[in-house]
Amino acid sequence: MEGIVVKPAAGVHFLKATTTKSNGILNQRRFLSLGVGRSCVEKMCLRLRAQQSDSKDGHATLTPAEDHEGADLKGSERNPDERDVDTDQGIRIRRRPPTGPPLHYVGPFEFRLQNEGNTPRNILEEIIWNKDVEVSQLKERKPLGSLKKSLEDAPPARDFIGALKASHLRTGMPALIAEVKKASPSRGVLRENFDPVQIAQAYEAGGAACLSVLTDEKYFQGSFDNLEAIRNAGVKCPLLCKEFIIDAWQIYNARVKGADAVLLIAAVLPDLDIKYMSKICKLLGLAALVEVHDEREMDRVLGIEGIQLIGINNRNLETFEVDINNTKQLLEGKRGDMIRQRDIIVVGESGLFTPDDIAFVQNAGVKAVLVGESIVKQEDPKKGIAGLFGKDISV
Numbered sequence: 001m002e003g004i005v006v007k008p009a010a011g012v013h014f015l016k017a018t019t020t021k022s023n024g025i026l027n028q029r030r031f032l033s034l035g036v037g038r039s040c041v042e043k044m045c046l047r048l049r050a051q052q053s054d055s056k057d058g059h060a061t062l063t064p065a066e067d068h069e070g071a072d073l074k075g076s077e078r079n080p081d082e083r084d085v086d087t088d089q090g091i092r093i094r095r096r097p098p099t100g101p102p103l104h105y106v107g108p109f110e111f112r113l114q115n116e117g118n119t120p121r122n123i124l125e126e127i128i129w130n131k132d133v134e135v136s137q138l139k140e141r142k143p144l145g146s147l148k149k150s151l152e153d154a155p156p157a158r159d160f161i162g163a164l165k166a167s168h169l170r171t172g173m174p175a176l177i178a179e180v181k182k183a184s185p186s187r188g189v190l191r192e193n194f195d196p197v198q199i200a201q202a203y204e205a206g207g208a209a210c211l212s213v214l215t216d217e218k219y220f221q222g223s224f225d226n227l228e229a230i231r232n233a234g235v236k237c238p239l240l241c242k243e244f245i246i247d248a249w250q251i252y253n254a255r256v257k258g259a260d261a262v263l264l265i266a267a268v269l270p271d272l273d274i275k276y277m278s279k280i281c282k283l284l285g286l287a288a289l290v291e292v293h294d295e296r297e298m299d300r301v302l303g304i305e306g307i308q309l310i311g312i313n314n315r316n317l318e319t320f321e322v323d324i325n326n327t328k329q330l331l332e333g334k335r336g337d338m339i340r341q342r343d344i345i346v347v348g349e350s351g352l353f354t355p356d357d358i359a360f361v362q363n364a365g366v367k368a369v370l371v372g373e374s375i376v377k378q379e380d381p382k383k384g385i386a387g388l389f390g391k392d393i394s395v
Contacts, residue, residue, distance in 0.1 A: 157285030179372030355390030
């Protein structure tokens with residue numbers, strides 16, 4: 001299947017077929033056609049179908065291995081057994097689309113009928129599927145070995161967790177991780193006059209303990225340039241790289257760009273990936289904020305040794321409704337006892353807009369909050385922080 005060559009008839013324009021090596025599944029780009037005759041259509045259909053049948057399942061597959069310091073688990077290689085593990089652990093976000101039904105051809109067009117197997121079930125799954133393609137392209141341009149060499153020039157990692165603890169002790173309120181965020185898929189552009197460095201400096205002046213910087217470009221209009229610019233501007237707050245991590249390569253890249261912490265999402269990553277990636281974070285001096293949405297994810301994460309930082313996202317992945325009662329429910333009973341015994345810092349996420357919201361999650365057991373929309377939209381983010389907490393929390 002790789003390298004299919006089709007000579008177009010007059011008036012037919014198409015892009016060259018390409019192979020995505022990250023997931024080993026051939027991904028041909030759609031053909032664009034103008035006025036194709038019936039005989040030409042039939043010949044092209046036969047030719048393409050014959051080439052498709054050359055492989056036993058209709059797809060050319062590649063399984064390149066990559067060395068991650070001799071680790072047993074390769075974060076980017078996922079076989080059917082691993083997908084079974086995902087199901088057993090209740091992971092709802094599929095890492096990439098299943099193969100789906102055979103390709104359908106109409107003349108030079110290639111298409112798949114949309115179905116549950118090849119259509120994202122929610123926005124997070126869509127983001128992850130796109131991220132899988134994006135990361136594989138980045139890895140081709142800069143392999144892991146080259147990336148590791150760049151670590152020598154990276155700025156030193158700062159104590160993200162220590163900064164949260166210090167702020168909590170100083171103010172008696174949840175430490176603030178203020179998010180530098182231009183846009184979101186659900187809300188669109190949050191701030192038109194977006195200067196990441198100015199916003200970060202205003203957050204720091206307003207009392208933020210740490211900052212979260214969106215680096216996803218397609219859905220949040222973020223970038224690693226923003227992360228580097230904030231770090232190089234002399235902002236002292238430790239930085240969380242808010243990226244959708246599915247591969248160990250991304251962790252090394254975040255460290256190279258100046259991050260002090262990364263986000264690991266339990267709805268996306270099975271337990272072995274979280275364990276493996278957490279170890280890489282520790283090796284690089286990064287904090288790992290492990291995000292959960294529900295009781296099952298919380299139980300999974302609490303079953304992993306060494307977790308120091310858990311984020312509770314109050315957004316329901318099925319309905320996308322936000323309910324801060326979710327934080328309270330996940331911190332009640334034995335779970336709350338276990339978290340306190342292990343001195344795990346819990347970060348409240350989503351749905352925090354008022355001093356009452358902050359007080360509610362604090363009473364539930366939260367020692368830090370991650371807030372973006374309610375303060376980045378304010379003309380003066382520093383005043384926005386004071387309004388969120390009901391008082392000035394700056395140093």
